[in-house]
Structure formats: C-alpha cells, structure tokens
Amino acid sequence: MTAPAPTRRGRWIERWDPEDEGFWNATGERIARRNLWFSVLSEHIGFSVWTLWSVLVLFMGPEYGLTPADKFLLTSVVTLVGAVVRVPYTFAVAVFGGRNWTVISASLLLVPTVAAFTVMEPGTSFSTFLLVGLLAGIGGGNFASSMTNINAFFPLRKKGWALGLNAGGGNIGVPVIQLAALAVIGASGGPRVLLGVYIPLIVVAAVCAALFMDNLTSVKNDTGAAKDAARDGHTWIMAVLYIGTFGSFIGYSFAFGQVLTIQFGRTPLQAAYLTFIGPLLGSLIRPLGGWLADRYGGARITLWNYVGMAAATAVLIVAGMQKSLPLFVSVFVVLFVLSGLGNGSTFKMIPGIFQAKALARGLKGEAAVAHGRRLSGASMGLIGAVGALGGVGINLAFRQSFLAYGSGTGAFVAFLAYYGLCFVVTWAVYLRRPIGRVPATASASEEKAQLSYAEV
Structure with a gap:
C-alpha cells in the first residue's frame, strides 16, 4: 500500500514522515534529495563568501598600506562573526x-560581496x-x-550520509574560492574580478532555493532543548574538542596563504597555487572521519587524531x-x-554521548532515542558556533606571533599545547571511564536504539 503524498500549502509541506518507509520510498526521498542539493549549493557559496577575505588579503599589496598584523586582525573578525551568527541561524x-530562510540567507550574501566590490581599492x-x-562573516x-x-x-538511517554530504559540500567552498582566486591572479585579474564572479x-x-526548495511545518523551535544543552557540561567539553578540529580547519584556511607570503616570501600567485590543497583534502575526508x-x-578516532595533529604541528615548528x-x-x-x-x-561523538546519558538515566526504547536526539540536535548548534571561534584564536595567535617573533613559530607552539590538552580531555572524559553502560538485562529495543547512534 502506497503511503499518501505529503500535503502542501504553497511552499509549505504539512505532512512529513520520513520514518514511514512507504512514504519515504513513494515521495519523501525524491523531495528530500531535491532540497539537499539546493541546500548544498547555498551553503557552499556561503562558505566561499565567509572565507573570501582569506584570498582578498593576498591581492592587497603594499599600496593598500596594511601590515601583516592588520591582515590577520581582518581575517580574525570575519571568522568571529561567522562563529557568532551560527547560533541565531540554527x-x-x-x-x-x-526554504524561506535559505532564500533570505543566500540573498544576504550579496551585502558583503557587493560591499567588498565597492571598497576594494588602495586608499x-x-x-x-x-x-x-x-559583513562577510554572515x-x-x-x-x-x-x-x-x-x-x-x-x-535517522539516512542522516549520516545526508549531513555528511551537506557539510562536505559546504566546506569545499573554501578551496573552491581559493582556486577561483588562483585563476583570477593567473589571468592578471584584480580582486574585483573575483567578486564579480560570485555576485x-x-x-x-x-x-x-525559491523555486525548488520546501518548508516543513513540522519543524518547531524547542528553546527548552537549547537551554538544557547549554546546561550540560558535555556540550562545552565537546566544544573544546571541536575548537581543535573545525577551529583548526577554518583558522588555517584563513591563515595559510598569509603565512606563506609573510614567513616564506611567496608571491600571491605562488601562495594561491598551494593554499587550496589542504582545505580541499580536509573537506573531502570529513565523511571518512x-x-x-x-x-x-x-x-578513539578523535584521541589518535589529536596525536597526529600534535605530531604534525611539531614538524611544522621544525620546518x-x-x-x-x-x-x-x-x-x-597533512594537518x-x-x-x-x-x-x-568529533561531530559523530555528540549523538552517542547524549544517547549514553539517556540510557544511564534509565530511559528506555523510544524515550531514550527521543531524549538523545533532542539534546544532541540542540547542542550541535552551540558546539558548531564555539568550535568556529577556534579560527579566531588561530588568526590572533599568528598575528601576535608575527608581531613578537617575526614568524609563526610561537603560534604553532601554542597550537601544539592545545592539541595536547584535547588529547588529555578526550582520554580522561570519554575513554578512561565510559559515560554510561547499557545494563546486561537491557531489552533488544534498547540495544537497537543504542546502535542507531555512533559509539562514543
């Protein structure tokens, strides 16, 4: 028997039940995938606009009158705004x-892009x-x-794939704009040419987004979940760990080109040939993590990943x-x-943590699943916002290091210490003693609910 099609009112879908396999196979999957592709497009361009200034500063030679410290401060404020606005955007x-917010948020990207096009000139x-x-931080x-x-x-059974593709498609906006800058610089074009491409x-x-996406009436704000997540210590512990991973990714994406030009004397074109490789590979490998x-x-993966990040940072200090x-x-x-x-x-740890806590509290079956899903969903927005602040810290650390020592070595020493801290926190909180165990007498439904989430 075929499940009934979703009921619509304009661009709003009033009936949406993806857990119903009949509904999903008949109409749900097609609609969900369509919304996914156009969401990826908007998010991808959003990431490109956010990291726009990581390449614009490469165009800004001595005639602009900016010092290396000025450029690092500039990229720091862009990163800061991008982190802060993640909370209301959630x-x-x-x-x-x-659908409506995707149209609005995509249209808002015109403001920083047109503004940059207007002011991008010496003087x-x-x-x-x-x-x-x-403005670009939005x-x-x-x-x-x-x-x-x-x-x-x-x-639930498809979320990992969909969210991984969505996140990866957005993150790739970083190397794409760097490649676009490479093409523009290689063709002897100026920064306004790059901006003119993106408008x-x-x-x-x-x-x-306006033509092909949909709104779901079933999506409701749960401000209570956000408050509960903010009160839970694991939200902030995971934010510390996410600072080390995503904060590093976005911070290095902004800073890599500047480090090459300042510390190693590369020209903007030479730097642009190199800067896109790291963000590209870092974006593509996220689903593998x-x-x-x-x-x-x-x-376990996060623990040993921090070992690798610390080792790579130590080699960078020597290099x-x-x-x-x-x-x-x-x-x-490699970093x-x-x-x-x-x-x-790290992002896969979050649902497992709150699911384990739900089971440890004695919740069973669907109640445990609902509790874990509610808090993990709310915490992801907060963790994502705080994690992005790591990019601010990285750019400010580079700024101070170049001011004090004339190189990025001092900053890398600080990053090495932070990765060591994250290693200790991961081991002490999540591996030394598990958050919660399912009792030996747990029912089959409890075991199935637990397996629906990534292991902590």
Missing part, C-alpha cells in the same frame, strides 16, 4: 521555514575594510541553518625554524587532512 529555520581605510569584513552562519534544515528532511552565483543560489567513528568509536618550504607545505596539508578527519569523528 533557530532561524524554525522561525521562517527552511580605503583599514576601519572600512574591517567593517566590510564583519556566510559562516549558512552552515548551521543548512544542517538544521536538512536534518529535518531525512530519516551572479549568489543570485542563482537564492533563485534556485565519521565512518571511522561509526566503526571504531568516535572517542619553520629551518625555513624548509617543501616540508612546511607538505606537513601543513589540514587530520583536522577534516577530526571534524567527522
């Missing part, structure tokens, strides 16, 4: 509807560049709203002191890959 989907004051950079919020929206469309793409994303976490446990560009670039790419792997494993 809840905007339930207020406006997923513009540093304060003006800072203000326009602040591109970082698209990730949070996109993930929240797509999470509602897919059944029509933003319009296309907004129009496609989630798959390994499913198979071997998120905490920087010896001024070995080939070693520095190759190991920096990008490890940050992407850790993005997948």
Whole structure:
C-alpha cells in the first residue's frame, strides 16, 4: 500500500514522515534529495563568501598600506562573526521555514560581496575594510541553518550520509574560492574580478532555493532543548574538542596563504597555487572521519587524531625554524587532512554521548532515542558556533606571533599545547571511564536504539 503524498500549502509541506518507509520510498526521498542539493549549493557559496577575505588579503599589496598584523586582525573578525551568527541561524529555520530562510540567507550574501566590490581599492581605510569584513562573516552562519534544515528532511538511517554530504559540500567552498582566486591572479585579474564572479552565483543560489526548495511545518523551535544543552557540561567539553578540529580547519584556511607570503616570501600567485590543497583534502575526508567513528568509536578516532595533529604541528615548528618550504607545505596539508578527519569523528561523538546519558538515566526504547536526539540536535548548534571561534584564536595567535617573533613559530607552539590538552580531555572524559553502560538485562529495543547512534 502506497503511503499518501505529503500535503502542501504553497511552499509549505504539512505532512512529513520520513520514518514511514512507504512514504519515504513513494515521495519523501525524491523531495528530500531535491532540497539537499539546493541546500548544498547555498551553503557552499556561503562558505566561499565567509572565507573570501582569506584570498582578498593576498591581492592587497603594499599600496593598500596594511601590515601583516592588520591582515590577520581582518581575517580574525570575519571568522568571529561567522562563529557568532551560527547560533541565531540554527533557530532561524524554525522561525521562517527552511526554504524561506535559505532564500533570505543566500540573498544576504550579496551585502558583503557587493560591499567588498565597492571598497576594494588602495586608499580605503583599514576601519572600512574591517567593517566590510564583519559583513562577510554572515556566510559562516549558512552552515548551521543548512544542517538544521536538512536534518529535518531525512530519516535517522539516512542522516549520516545526508549531513555528511551537506557539510562536505559546504566546506569545499573554501578551496573552491581559493582556486577561483588562483585563476583570477593567473589571468592578471584584480580582486574585483573575483567578486564579480560570485555576485551572479549568489543570485542563482537564492533563485534556485525559491523555486525548488520546501518548508516543513513540522519543524518547531524547542528553546527548552537549547537551554538544557547549554546546561550540560558535555556540550562545552565537546566544544573544546571541536575548537581543535573545525577551529583548526577554518583558522588555517584563513591563515595559510598569509603565512606563506609573510614567513616564506611567496608571491600571491605562488601562495594561491598551494593554499587550496589542504582545505580541499580536509573537506573531502570529513565523511571518512565519521565512518571511522561509526566503526571504531568516535572517542578513539578523535584521541589518535589529536596525536597526529600534535605530531604534525611539531614538524611544522621544525620546518619553520629551518625555513624548509617543501616540508612546511607538505606537513601543513597533512594537518589540514587530520583536522577534516577530526571534524567527522568529533561531530559523530555528540549523538552517542547524549544517547549514553539517556540510557544511564534509565530511559528506555523510544524515550531514550527521543531524549538523545533532542539534546544532541540542540547542542550541535552551540558546539558548531564555539568550535568556529577556534579560527579566531588561530588568526590572533599568528598575528601576535608575527608581531613578537617575526614568524609563526610561537603560534604553532601554542597550537601544539592545545592539541595536547584535547588529547588529555578526550582520554580522561570519554575513554578512561565510559559515560554510561547499557545494563546486561537491557531489552533488544534498547540495544537497537543504542546502535542507531555512533559509539562514543
């Protein structure tokens, strides 16, 4: 018997039940996939706009009158805004509807892009560049709203694939804009050429969202869940770990080109040839981190991933002191890959943690599943926002290191210490003593519910 089609009112879908296999196979999957593809498009361009200034600063030569410290401060404020706006963007989907908010958030990207197009010329004051950079930060919020929206469309058994594809498609916006910058610089074009390419793409994303996406009336704000997640210590512990993984990814994405030009004397074109490789591989490997976490446990993968990140950072310190560009670039790419792997494993830990806590509280079956899903969903928005603040810390650390020592070595020493801290926290909290065990007498339904989530 075929499940009834979703009931519609305009662009709103009033009946949506992806857990009903008949409904999903008949109409749900087709609609969900369509919304996924156009959500990826909007989020991808959002990431590109957010990281726009990581390549614009490469165009800004001595005639712009900016010091290396000024450029690191500029990229820091862009990262900061992108982190902060993730919180309201997380809840905007339930207020406006997923399709409606995608149209709005995509259209808003025109503001920082057109503003940058207008002011990008020598003679513009540093304060003006800072203000326009602040506007570009809104591109970082698209990730949070996109993930929240797509999470509602897919059944539990498909969420990992859908969210992984959504996140990866967005993250790849970082290397894509760096490749676009490479093409523009290689063709002797200026920064306004790059901006001129993205303005029509933003319009296309907004129009496609309006024409092909849908709103779900079933998506409701649960402010109580956000408050409960904020009160739970594991939300903030996982935020610390996510700072080390995603914070590293986005922070290095902004800073890599500047480090190459300042510390190793590369030209903007030479830097652009190298900067896209790390973010590209880090984006592509994120789903593998989630798959390994499913198979071997998120905490184990995260623990050993931090060992790798610390080892790579130690080698970077040596490479920087010896001024070995080939070693520095190759190991920096490895560090990008490890940050992407850790993005997948840390995010996979979150549902497992709250599911384990639900079982430890004595909740059973669907009650345990609902409790774990409710808190993990709310905590992801907070963890994603705090994690992105790591990118601010990385750019500020580089700024201070170049001011104090004339190189990035001091910053890398600080990063090495932070990765060591994350290793200790992961082991002490999630591996030394598990959060909760399912009793030996647990029912089959409890065991099935537990297996629906990644192992902590």
